[in-house]
Amino acid sequence: MITVPVAFARNVVSLVAAAVLVVLAASAARAEVKIQEVISSSGVHAWLVEDYSVPIVSIRFAFRGGSTQDPAGKEGLANLMTGLFDEGAGELDSDAFQLLLDDAGAEMSFSASPDAVYGAMRMLADQQNEGFELLKLAVQLPRFDPAAVGRIRGQIVAGIEASAMDPSTKAQTAWREAFYGEHPYARADEGTAETLATITPEDLKQFHARTFARGNLVVGVVGAIDAETLKRRLDEVFGPLPAEPTLTPVAPADPRFAQEINVEADLPQTTLQLAWPGIERDDPQFFAAYLMNHILGGGSFSSRLFDEVREKRGLTYGISSGLMNRDRASALVIATSTRADRAAETLKIIRDEVAKMAAEGPTQAELDLAKTYVTGAYAINNLDSSGAIARTLVELQLDGLGIDYIDRRGALIDAVTLDDVKAAAKRLLSSDPAVMVLGPAMAAGTAK
Amino acid sequence: MPRTSIRRLAGAAAVALLLVGATVAGAEEVKQEPVTSFTLDNGLEVVVIPDHRAPVVTQMLWYKVGGSDEEPGKSGIAHFFEHLMFKGTTNAKPGEFSRRVAEIGGQENAFTSNDYTGYYQQVSPDALHDIMRYEADRMRNLILTDDVIIPERNVILEERASRVDSDPGSILGEEIDATLYQNHPYGTPVIGWRHEIEKLNRKDATDFYDRYYAPNNAVLVIAGDVDADTVKKMTEDTYARVPKGPPLPPRVRPAEPEQNTARTVTLKDPRVGVPSFQKKWLVPSYTSAQREGLDGEPEALDLLSEILGGGIRSRLYQELVVKQGIASSAGAYYQGTALDGTDITFYGSPRGGATLADVEKAVDAEIEKVISSGVTQDELDRARNRFLRSLIFARDSQSGMARIYGSTLTTGGTIRDIDEWPERVKKVTTQDVQNVARKYLSPDRAVTGYLLPAGGNAG
Numbered sequence: 001m002i003t004v005p006v007a008f009a010r011n012v013v014s015l016v017a018a019a020v021l022v023v024l025a026a027s028a029a030r031a032e033v034k035i036q037e038v039i040s041s042s043g044v045h046a047w048l049v050e051d052y053s054v055p056i057v058s059i060r061f062a063f064r065g066g067s068t069q070d071p072a073g074k075e076g077l078a079n080l081m082t083g084l085f086d087e088g089a090g091e092l093d094s095d096a097f098q099l100l101l102d103d104a105g106a107e108m109s110f111s112a113s114p115d116a117v118y119g120a121m122r123m124l125a126d127q128q129n130e131g132f133e134l135l136k137l138a139v140q141l142p143r144f145d146p147a148a149v150g151r152i153r154g155q156i157v158a159g160i161e162a163s164a165m166d167p168s169t170k171a172q173t174a175w176r177e178a179f180y181g182e183h184p185y186a187r188a189d190e191g192t193a194e195t196l197a198t199i200t201p202e203d204l205k206q207f208h209a210r211t212f213a214r215g216n217l218v219v220g221v222v223g224a225i226d227a228e229t230l231k232r233r234l235d236e237v238f239g240p241l242p243a244e245p246t247l248t249p250v251a252p253a254d255p256r257f258a259q260e261i262n263v264e265a266d267l268p269q270t271t272l273q274l275a276w277p278g279i280e281r282d283d284p285q286f287f288a289a290y291l292m293n294h295i296l297g298g299g300s301f302s303s304r305l306f307d308e309v310r311e312k313r314g315l316t317y318g319i320s321s322g323l324m325n326r327d328r329a330s331a332l333v334i335a336t337s338t339r340a341d342r343a344a345e346t347l348k349i350i351r352d353e354v355a356k357m358a359a360e361g362p363t364q365a366e367l368d369l370a371k372t373y374v375t376g377a378y379a380i381n382n383l384d385s386s387g388a389i390a391r392t393l394v395e396l397q398l399d400g401l402g403i404d405y406i407d408r409r410g411a412l413i414d415a416v417t418l419d420d421v422k423a424a425a426k427r428l429l430s431s432d433p434a435v436m437v438l439g440p441a442m443a444a445g446t447a448k
Numbered sequence: 449m450p451r452t453s454i455r456r457l458a459g460a461a462a463v464a465l466l467l468v469g470a471t472v473a474g475a476e477e478v479k480q481e482p483v484t485s486f487t488l489d490n491g492l493e494v495v496v497i498p499d500h501r502a503p504v505v506t507q508m509l510w511y512k513v514g515g516s517d518e519e520p521g522k523s524g525i526a527h528f529f530e531h532l533m534f535k536g537t538t539n540a541k542p543g544e545f546s547r548r549v550a551e552i553g554g555q556e557n558a559f560t561s562n563d564y565t566g567y568y569q570q571v572s573p574d575a576l577h578d579i580m581r582y583e584a585d586r587m588r589n590l591i592l593t594d595d596v597i598i599p600e601r602n603v604i605l606e607e608r609a610s611r612v613d614s615d616p617g618s619i620l621g622e623e624i625d626a627t628l629y630q631n632h633p634y635g636t637p638v639i640g641w642r643h644e645i646e647k648l649n650r651k652d653a654t655d656f657y658d659r660y661y662a663p664n665n666a667v668l669v670i671a672g673d674v675d676a677d678t679v680k681k682m683t684e685d686t687y688a689r690v691p692k693g694p695p696l697p698p699r700v701r702p703a704e705p706e707q708n709t710a711r712t713v714t715l716k717d718p719r720v721g722v723p724s725f726q727k728k729w730l731v732p733s734y735t736s737a738q739r740e741g742l743d744g745e746p747e748a749l750d751l752l753s754e755i756l757g758g759g760i761r762s763r764l765y766q767e768l769v770v771k772q773g774i775a776s777s778a779g780a781y782y783q784g785t786a787l788d789g790t791d792i793t794f795y796g797s798p799r800g801g802a803t804l805a806d807v808e809k810a811v812d813a814e815i816e817k818v819i820s821s822g823v824t825q826d827e828l829d830r831a832r833n834r835f836l837r838s839l840i841f842a843r844d845s846q847s848g849m850a851r852i853y854g855s856t857l858t859t860g861g862t863i864r865d866i867d868e869w870p871e872r873v874k875k876v877t878t879q880d881v882q883n884v885a886r887k888y889l890s891p892d893r894a895v896t897g898y899l900l901p902a903g904g905n906a907g
Binding site: 051053054055056086098102105107122124151154155157158159162163164166167267269299300301302311314316318339369372373374375376377378379380381383384385386 | 499500501502503504534543546547550551552553554555570571572598599600601602603604605606607609610611613614718719720721722724760761769770773776777797798799800830833834837840841843844845846847901
């Protein structure tokens with residue numbers, strides 16, 4: 001784009017909220033996606049959606065573990081590892097590997113979250129032999145050559161230094177440490193310059209060996225490939241991995257609510273972030289809480305918070321709430337950025353809306369509307385491209401929701417009553433939240 | 449930085465027809481319905497892109513007006529007006545359209561650029577007719593009162609604070625463009641200058657609406673689980689009923705004068721931890737090249753930016769990041785989909801003990817190497833293959849396809865341009881790539897922007 005890329009009217013991405021993994025609860029719809037379970041001869045499980053309308057194959061997978069597995073003092077190990085899978089594998093050095101990947105027309109990517117390491121490849125159907133061969137090498141035999149390790153580490157450190165002076169980075173760090181305390185979730189995924197400096201190629205090899213196993217692997221595949229072919233591919237790519245990983249157990253995080261975190265900075269806007277207790281994905285009241293959150297601030301523009309803070313008063317460009325679910329922590333998080341001189345007013349409106357929701361819950365009409373939205377939006381949000389479908393297949397498996405979940409989801413939502421939602425509102429929103437204020441100093445006591 | 453330009457994906461639908469049948473390995477026959485288009489009596493151009501993989505359909509209504517069509521002193525009105533389109537009409541209460549979309553689980557949004565403004569929804573096909581009715585309704589029947597305008601203007605000032613004032617890179621970007629474009633409105637930010645946004649009022653909005661929002665200034669793109677005949681029928685009691693507006697004057701903006709100087713723009717900001725730079729030159733767009741008889745140059749520029757700076761196999765990345773180890777990032781991008789002449793950008797940031805000056809010097813050296821020695825046939829073939837493959841991947845995204853057609857048709861291009869793009873890319877030679885580098889990338893005419901930590905310097 002030539003100057004300002006495209007100014008979206010209604011997209012809402014808050015700086016701080018973006019740092020939190022907001023899980024859009026997977027949900028069902030008319031989605032006519034037919035999922036097959038495929039089990040290879042070496043016992044690798046995958047979910048497959050066959051689709052020949054576009055000649056591409058998308059594979060996504062995840063190894064449970066992630067950056068919580070970084071040893072103390074070696075923070076950033078998982079993240080650094082994910083930068084090195086296209087930097088040489090097997091007999092191929094970095095240059096040779098990348099040239100073959102380019103020849104194959106395949107796109108490969110890896111990333112780390114606190115709870116898992118994710119991988120993905122998208123390839124043309126008629127060049128899948130070459131694509132899967134390179135994926136096999138990357139998954140099984142990454143080289144972690146010292147030169148590549150040094151270079152990728154240097155790039156990560158440059159990224160850390162580039163954002164280190166940004167008050168929002170400082171605020172995110174302060175938030176994580178105050179909210180999670182001593183738990184591994186308090187650490188930065190990318191580590192620090194100091195911890196990265198201690199990581200050796202040998203550390204990377206050991207980390208890979210203990211976290212890449214068949215026992216903590218889930219796989220989703222979409223596109224022009226049949227089940228029999230996929231079984232062979234799964235054996236090639238994942239078959240030789242160890243049966244079980246060696247993971248360090250991660251304790252429940254027990255986040256600290258009822259606290260204030262103030263990060264004073266001379267900024268044009270004040271950023272507010274508030275967190276209340278969340279709800280586990282397998283809790284019977286999950287959908288009641290999910291619908292309640294949607295009504296409060298989850299709807300992209302028709303929520304109570306959006307109406308009160310943006311539409312009626314013009315105090316912000318974006319405000320949203322979301323259920324954050326990690327393996328060992330959950331929360332309901334509200335985030336917004338607002339003009340600094342009216343931050344106290346914005347904060348009061350948020351608190352009032354939350355208190356009102358906790359005391360009275362939503363109306364039947366709001367619940368009905370939320371149900372039709374949450375039911376209908378599933379296909380559009382989760383199934384509109386082969387990459388999105390593959391991602392959904394992986395998430396459903398990580399959440400342990402079952403292969404029939406998409407079919408069952410509509411009924412689960414229908415079954416939620418107004419009383420259920422009121423109870424969920426009371427349960428989540430009755431206690432004191434954690435509140436972070438980033439921006440110019442507010443008048444004392446206004447965060448209350 | 450955008451790795452894949454829209455234009456690069458432009459031929460998606462067409463090329464799919466050429467490539468797909470032959471390449472699906474052992475799969476059943478792929479039937480790809482063609483993209484069709486027709487024009488209503490009131491001048492509305494309609495494009496239908498069938499995609500039956502999921503029960504989802506995307507409606508995108510594009511207006512041929514953007515930030516660069518604004519009157520002097522009214523910067524931001526195109527984008528401000530985009531927000532106002534979500535208010536009520538004589539037939540629909542404020543927020544009713546949005547509630548309707550939400551009620552059925554749909555998604556919606558809107559966007560404004562220099563050259564176009566677009567509105568879109570994604571819904572299930574049985575709701576398409578309904579949302580076409582709402583979209584056609586707000587083309588002419590909006591109610592604009594100060595009650596809705598004043599709070600929305602505050603929202604936009606907060607949007608500007610979030611997007612620009614909170615981000616040193618964006619602040620610098622605005623002022624680099626204002627320096628690069630000495631006369632053309634591409635130098636004015638789409639979101640608008642704050643002091644001008646603050647003064648936008650109801651009359652500005654109404655004037656803008658009446659001048660630009662009419663079927664004969666719009667393109668409707670429908671992509672998804674629907675066919676052209678059904679769409680045509682659905683337009684009969686929706687868009688077809690909107691009266692044709694007065695003819696619009698040609699979109700002639702003030703042209704750039706000859707550029708004779710190298711200019712630098714520097715921002716020092718305490719929020720910046722590591723310095724970076726970017727260097728820009730004016731170059732033709734796909735549309736301006738056609739107008740000025742510069743055929744083939746945009747395709748060559750697309751390939752030049754891919755070879756020099758498109759990702760980890762590019763010269764800049766391999767030389768600066770991998771071999772010399774002086775940069776944490778380095779690359780280039782060119783956005784050729786524009787109504788008027790556009791720009792090409794090179795950028796980089798140091799790592800380790802290297803300085804910003806080291807990185808800039810190395811980028812300059814790589815550009816100079818292309819100017820003096822050209823690119824290899826192998827480099828050209830690889831870059832070209834990446835472009836052609838991306839067309840197949842593009843077909844995986846319904847809204848992405850709609851954007852390719854909408855952005856091309858609202859920036860002076862045609863469906864035929866989209867269809868022919870792959871063939872034109874295939875014709876580009878190594879000499880063509882060297883020629884555009886030599887012609888446009890003169891150090892004496894570059895605008896260089898430096899983003900520095902407080903107290904830092906570009907040396």
